[in-house]
Amino acid sequence: MTWLKGRVGAAYYNIATSELFVMDDVIEDDFSYCITRTLYRQCQPRYVITSSGSPEAFTNVLKKLIVKDTADTSMSSGSGLDRASHVALKILSKTSNTFEDCVHRVNLLNLTSEPQGMTSTERITFLNSVLNYNSKLMLHALGMLLKYIDTNWGKLALDPNGEAVYLYVNYVRLKDLVMIEEETYKELNIMQTKYHPSLFKFGASVKHEGMNLFTLLNRCQSRIGVKYLWRLMQQPTRDVTVLQDRFRVTEFFLNPDNRNLFESLRSSLKNLVRLTPALLNRYATPLAKPHDWKKLSAALSSVIHIGELCDSCRGSAMIFSRVADSITRHMHQSRYFIDYIVDYEMSKHQGKFAVRAGVDTELDELNDMRKSLPDMLAKYVMKDMPALPDSVDTAKLIYLPDIGFLLGITGWVGEPPEEVEIEGMEFKCSIGGIRHYKSDTARELDECVGDILCKITHRQSVILMKLIDFLSEDIVSITKAIECCAELDALMSLSTVARDHNYTQPKIVKSHVIDIKDGRHPLRELFSQYVANDTQSGESSSLIKIFSGPNACGKTAYMKQIALIVYMAHIGCYVSASSARIGVITNILTQIPLMESSCYNASSFLIDLRQINNILYSSTPNSLIIMDEFGRGTAEIDGLALLASVLNNFIKRKNYCPHVFVATHMHRIGSILPPDPIFELQMFDYVFSEENTLVFLYKVISGCVEKSFAHEVARSMGLEDDVLNEAVEIFESMRRGEMPPTKPQEDGRTMMRRIANVSKDEENTEAGKLKDLIKNTMTREL
Template structure:
């Protein structure tokens, strides 16, 4: 009963998430140091809802070439972390992010296309601002800031344990400094987009105080030389006094070492003074002859302490005098600086929340600027999003194909209750049918991540699903045939589609006999048409020309074909232009 009051047992996703959490706790239990008085170091809690996500399966991402990870050619490195690189893909051409956080945010954005119009319009506003030539200088300054903004989650964890390195302290300081600079830039243009206002709102007085305290307390130049935390002069009077006292120690030690050498036996040619905490100052002597015995290490007028390697360490009267005069000054300095470090860490922890929010927003801004750069280079336009069930694309282009050819032929797409909801496209091989189908799906996808689209004009109704039956990915692990894989993809489209879905079907049914393939394709298309006004957006290409006579007549159905001409030798010349009509042979 108690568990039922906390968890909805009918929610499969919640149960699965709880299982993953329990598994992680079981594996990480030895690294968690919590008691009743200790709070867990939770930075933030983010809510992820599936209600506003456009559903796309893995096969659709692969078929549309949104991601294309290439494995390392060496079998020894294949599968290792960082061994994959992105090939020719939509994500590959859009990923111009300056920070690792921006790259991660872009991948998440591509994996979670949104159907929240307010969120998407907010992203469009940022892209619109960044593509304008008059704002080029501001965008460049933003990119400089974001290049220096890092993920500080691990750094904060190490600060809590007082184990952060000098490099990590510098990284934190640069992140805060450039975060404040980015906030000031966004404050000047806050009226242009909601994201700019949110970033400007993260710059609080506490964040400025944190930046001032880090810069005022830590001596980064000296810390790099000593490879440890060093406090600047003027922060603490007692610490300054100890450092001044310690400042003349090297000259004093050098002078005492010269005096010690004069009183040592003549066969000893060199010596040095070293300081060891809890023991004090010692006289160190290297071996003065080969194959020294234990008796040889005894030196008149000194007390032998120990031998470290080939160097003997001794206590002398002058060393005892230094112990009494200087004491453990170095240890006291380290203790003072440790106390100051602890107070600084506590001060930062109490004021770090706005910085986490700023970093998240900065990663989104980095991602949107990358989208703007691609839109500017390739002449993309801002789509109009609407709750109407419509797809209107004028002069649409394939974002990848147009980069691989000299002249790309754009095509229009009009789908909706006022036009038609199903298109059956026929035409010769290599006439551009598959490219056209993918281009429509990609334009719709880009609009749902907040990107401008490759077209002259686009009006996109919000979609709930994008389903495809384009590519057959065979694998021994699936233990099913290629034809069965095609059927599974088609079944998903039939059962999961809604009136606001986009379904792309490319030559379904070719994996079996002609009669069976024709019957399957005709029955699937006929099922969609039977929904009448609730029919989803369906674009299907086929070489089964008789399918037109097998499906029911409907005002929601339109026949289209790819235009071509035949030369004097009977050779087909494809024009790659879509027109109404159909062909009888291909």
Template sequence: MIWSSNQLGAAYYNILTSELFAMDDTYDDGVNFNIARTLYKQCRPRHVVTISGMSDEFLTALEALVTSEMSSDRSGLSGSSGAGPSQVSLRVLRKREHGFDRCYHRVRCLKLRSEPVNASNVERLIFLQGLLNFKSIVMIHALGLLLIYIDQHWSNIALDPSGRPGFASLASVTLRDIVMIDDDTYEALNIVHARHHPSLFKCGDAAAKKQSGSLFILLNRCQSRPGVQFLWETLRHPTRNVQILNERFEVVEFCLNPDNQSIVENLTSCLKHIYRLTNVILDRYLAQQAKVSDWRRLHKSISSIIYIADICEKHREKVRLFNKIVGSITKEVRYVKYFIEHIVDFGAKRSENDSIVRTNVDSHLDNLHHVRSTLPETLTRMGEKDMKDHLPASVTTCKMVYIPNIGYLLAITGWNPSPADNVDLENLELKFVSNNIRYYKSPSAKELDNTIGDIMLRINKRESYILLKLVKYINKHAASIFNAIQLCAELDTLLAFYVVAREYNYVKPNVVDRQIIAVEQGRHPLQEFLTTFVPNDIYSGDGKSLVKILTGPNASGKSTYLKQVALIVFMAHIGCFVPAKSATIGIVTHILPQITSVDSIALNTSMFLQDMRQINSALYASTPNSIVILDEFGNGTSEVSGLSLLAAVLNTFVERGTDCPHIFVATHMHRVMNMLPRSPMIEEQTFEFVTNGDGSVAYLHSLTSGNVGRSFAHAAARSAGLDKKIVKRALEVYEKFKAGELPPRLPEVKGQDTATHIIEQLLKSENFDLEELKKLVRQFTESPAARINNKNNLFRKTRVYHIKYL
């Protein structure tokens, strides 16, 4: 990443797939660097490279991203066996050695696997200009810097240090279609958690059906590992592209049609056999390290995507994703499947030296196998030939053997009589003696060395040659296979959306490009099955008020409603059906909640300061198509300060007029309406409840217009088990304050006041009698404990007054 003159240029490289991505110059403010942060979260890099001469703020932001990533991995993913923390490295290279001219030249020399075959330098440059915007100076600089870094440090960053970097394709990256959501929002709304990352999560696990923990667990009904990975990325990257969303809705809607159930079942069964395929895995085949099980898994994956394409063929006109899947299966992909089936023997066991290449594939290999199978007979025949032509009559038994690194030898095992130790035999060269067996290099042994040699080595070399040609052909068309697997992973995710929509009666949202949120009988996706849930409507924009101020008793459902609004909007922006009777949702750019979901101690800040940071982000980042959620803002400070801050923030939003975002506020500061202008943009809402004769509250959880004047905290305290005397006293104080009066003193305090009054009266009298004072004190005590208490207090005060009197 390079940041210059408020323009961010960036490029990244996926080591697993050999894909390059470049982002055109994009404006990024020099304070928050939101674009850089979003791009970093999207890439999840292991290496971050920039050049010196950048602003200190930009370098500090990069360091903070790298540090936070490593801390997050240590606290989350590294907690399970088999996964360690990601060691993200940040490299700041010298600008003098990595200037624009050098980087620009390196980009011009970029060679892609997808470029035209036998293209000249001029043709290749034209091809690159069709992929890259060379007017984006910062991006070209960043891309060239990335390529130079890969060239120089490939042995350190690649899993195969002996190889060379390859570049399969080049694609552009844009963040314009991403709904901006920070990590705090993901945690506050329980969308994803680090512990549920696909690297640790078992796809298809039964725990996913318990609908607890997070939205990721609720939606994860994927059949394949690539599907789980795609679901995770989809949740991390909600899109604003209406066309993409409608394509996803098409798939879910198609699957919900009862007439298509057999098609859905066939697709689901095929998706179970799709495995991850990356360049790293292909390198294992290339290095002849693949087992038969690896070839079987590769064959299943390619066969499954071809079967899926064949199923989608009949409906490609109805569903655009089906059409893409069909188009991704080229004839070369089908050839790959055919060649694997034709060449690889899936029944072979490599541990038993079985051939992994089928018979009738290569005539030369078949001849070698024939020689190997007839080798025992050949050795017997050649031994008999030597015994007849070259051995004396004293030799009774012999055999031809093969010893690695020496070759074929004639082993004489029987003599009659036994010869002397130094006897020489004509045409035989003694090699060694072991266990009274003499090993000779005979004429037949030399003939076998020349004609047969190490048969297993020759077989392995021929097999390696055949498999290497197969792997090179697969590698040549890997981009098409990767693309098909990615599309099938998307299909897997959308089938998971379909399963959830069918089980919980979700509906297709109507996503439009205007400022509106209209949801009828919306439900909280993570709460509706935990209790008897009461649906509520959501209306904002498009002629309705944009600022909703929710008041109501404690535990009436305000916070749940706020999160429900955000989650329904979020689900619509990942292409998922939503829990409601009907929904029309306008495209949003940001979801900006002020919900404290992290430990403020860990952030080295107070809870109130963390709330202020979230509010500040909402004020400066929000657009007319953003959602701002304020849950009990201002409760971290005094009532007057919190009330004034809340009113000021809401006034600032209201002053924007039609540019005001969707705002949902839950508060117990009921006087805030008195500090806001009377405007049709502002609407008061509350949740219905019923008060019983004993002071308890029955919550109806139904949203309605209006407000309430109290929060019924005492009823919530009583239901929470707080001591009845404390609740009773709190109610007395509350009623007096509400009437503008001072609350009565506690009985214990009254007793102390009475004793003090008696002392003052006695001290004013001329005849001070301590015994008389004790007698009066006993009259005011009601219990032995109170007698001791009051007497001690009284004696202490008497002594003070006595000293004063003297």
């Protein structure tokens, strides 16, 4: 396993079945490490491998998991021969397992299921279709795993003369989590995972990534609420109990009778800040500003107030009970002591931590002494006046750091004498024409008063450290309470969006069904009038839907709409439909064309193949699969054969077939597939206007179109008539099996125009180029 900057990647090997499992990079919660814990529970490892470059916190989590597993198994079985008692953590050297070395080992991976006789280049191409090379942490983890197996195979399998066999690569499906790849998050426009939630302002979209589902749902009032919503959307769940509790929160806040409570909670949530041990230590340093203490007090007050409000409705949803129960007596005391001790006005005036009067007797005495010090010094200076020579007119007592109190002669009768020494006094220095002496009175002040400011600062520091120590005693409870409030903030954000956009509560069932009435695309409807459509899959309806229709008629938007509604239901959010009954989904798998990018080191067709390969390997009966124009990146006959083969694979699964939605322009697909009620052909309705222009109705109906109307769509987009007319003629000729007709006159005019354009610039015209054009024109076969 590898962890870096809030993301985790993993791979494991099953010796008994010779299977490799990999998990693409996913966002990991560095507060609870739920992905790491779930993965550990699922694979039940004998060895746990990580790099010495992993963060200490991540390594400690792995150690705690192993220790806890050992303790639990020992208590249940008492056997010394069980798996858990032998789990070992192997921390490999990061210098011997760099990312480059690990990727090199992955590129040498030999799978039993791979085609025979491949070259090194062909193997890398094949692995690109099996593995997601964009998941850097997964590749690093897989490389470390393979290298460790290479070195220790004899000890692992008790077969010193053999070597590991790898049948194929499977993708990990974590229990209770709806697995979604990062590419799918981007394709469905759920969120751009490269952006951290700290970039997002509370309750509003930002310019960094534009409108997506995350920015739509983000109405959080606090920064930690935004981060919790981010994690919640990264971890859609199949736990029906969790989802039902989230739905109850939205249902509660949509009730008009609870509107005042909703507004009170929103107001308090704005003051939330996360209190961690590292942040608490900052308060003990000069980096802490006076307003930091005020923010801390406001945060604790808000958490306590939120807890009191939630206590009044604890029976409505589990989150209310968790928030109310997270408030401890110590938190009340912490809030009281901060307000009792910290003098906010004085702290702001002095620019540092200041203690209120009446908190500490010793500090009060020091402050009183400091305030009365000018009068005291005026009285004490009179004691020294009789001992001064008659030439001294005026004097005063002052304090200099590291030297103490000194008597300064500020005025003379006439000119000051050249002799600086005065009997009974010690001359110290002369500053600005004022001579300073250490007198008996100054020595007395040094003993009874001393450095008053230093004493005050020291005493305030002692009080500050006691306050921080007191807060630290309950830091875990405070952190948990704030985390519960952050969850409440995220769920209230979902309820706000549900009210504003007229969303409805979906019914989550443990059946093989998706039944959506009047479904709408949650993002598209924000910018234009959107036509609602129904969706039925499973139970009495077909599981495979094959959509056809004119270009740009809404096929892709409709399929994304289905995926988004299902996804929203699995994060506990109301959905954009009049009603929805959705069976629990294990994963959402997509094959949607991506923009070609050098970072993928593959063509668009190869990327499509990798996505389809992942779909075939990872899909379960409860998967939701979206396929958009698969096969478009190769010859039509090859693409049609591949598409038919993939769909036939699903058809053969019968009752174990997942929910499959396919958009294609290969209209012969229906005639190639074997007749079976498990699949259904559907199309997007359209009409031709009186002007013979194509009009999209954006309504799904049964049937299949005969053509894609590419020419009509091109005409609506403003393509030149000459080009369009020629395209239609070529199309009609090819449909009749004839060669496109030639047009000698038009070809000649075209060549003459090219010659004229070249010869316009007489100075820069190349004679050879002009000669070649004329020669081609004269010898052109018409």
